[in-house]
Amino acid sequence: MIKFGLAALLSLTFVIGRATEAQTASPRPRATIDADSALEARTTAVASTLRCPVCQGESIQDSPSELAQQMRAVVRDKLRAGETPEQIKAYFAARYGEWILLEPKMTGLNVVLYVLPVVLILGGLVIVIYLVRKWTRPV
Amino acid sequence: MNWKRSLIALLAAVPVLALFAFGFTRNPAEIPSPLPGRQAPEFTLAVMSPGEGAMARTPGDTLRLADLAGKVVVVNFWASWCLPCRTEHAALSETARHYSGTPTQFVGVLYNDEPAAGLRWIAEMGGMAYPGVTDVESRTAIDYGLYGVPETFIIDPSGRVAHKHLGPITAEVLRRVIDSVLVTMAPGDTTAKSKAG
DSSP states (O other), rough: HHHHHHHHHHHHHHHHHHHHHHHHHHHOOOOHHHHHOOOOOOHHHHHTTBBBBTTSOBBBBTSSSSSHHHHHHHHHHHTTTOHHHHHHHHHHHHHHHHGSSSSOOOSGGGGHHHHHHHHHHHHHHHHHHHHHHHHHOOO | HHHHHHHHHHHHHHHHHHHHHHTTTSSSTTOOOTTTTTTTOOEEEEEOOSSSSOOOOTTSSEEEEGGGGSEEEEEEEEEEEEEHHHHHHHHHHHHHHHHHTEEEEEEEEESSSSSHHHHHHHHHHOSSSSOOOEEEGGHHHHHHOSSSSSSEEOOTSBEEEEEEEEEEOHHHHHHHHHHHHTTTSSOSSSOOOOHOO
16 A cells, blocks of 8 residues: 555656646747757767867867867857858867867878878788798798 | 897887977977967957056946057956966056056956956955956857966957967066067057058
């Protein structure tokens, strides 16, 4: 009996909870919610490419710091205003330098960053193949 | 054969050691700012505390960078929770008083802080000789590429960033930069746009 009473009480609080939730939730049309989640997804995509200035190797998307969250809000507002991801990245790079971009642009000396690892891996592979062949050569 | 191996090991070690030697001499927190030499980002900020004398502004009014064209503008970002800001405060206030009467305007921008806490801090520090303004959501701070506080920007009369200072600023640095900008202006000429621009 006590069990039943408890269950009834629990379900009652649940119903009341749901009712108040429904009241407080804004009656927004489906289209607005979809647009919001699309904007949020685009914000996340851009924010993931920008470095948090007060963290170590974290994007402003991942960092919970106040500045990172405010920068994320700037990204969202600029996207809402119709700016492209490239324009937004350029805005931050003009303020914080190219350092702010987690992926450096493939121009000038930066090309080395992209090419060098590939060259080193291929070079290492050539050396390994050469040595293995030399060691396994039948005498 | 042994000396050959040693030579190869040495040749492999040298670039790695050189890279470390270079890396350890650099401060990762020090990132060169692209702002000096460029046009300072525009701002319109609400006045929170008035300041003194010719630099004073009425609390509640807005302070716009555009309205300060023709002046040397010192923009200092600070917060009540920032310890180094206490260190530099006297130098900023004293230097602001020193340049009162010249075409110079100091502005203190409160960064990520409650205005009430900022006002308490000013009272505790014995006043601030120049107006304090609030920066909602750090929009102006981000416009200036701010990393943390304190940071100080000195803007020339044409609106270009003449100097950016990370960390607590001293009276010597302030005077040196302000004087170097002021000498580019003709005496009595407070617009100086053509000269500094």
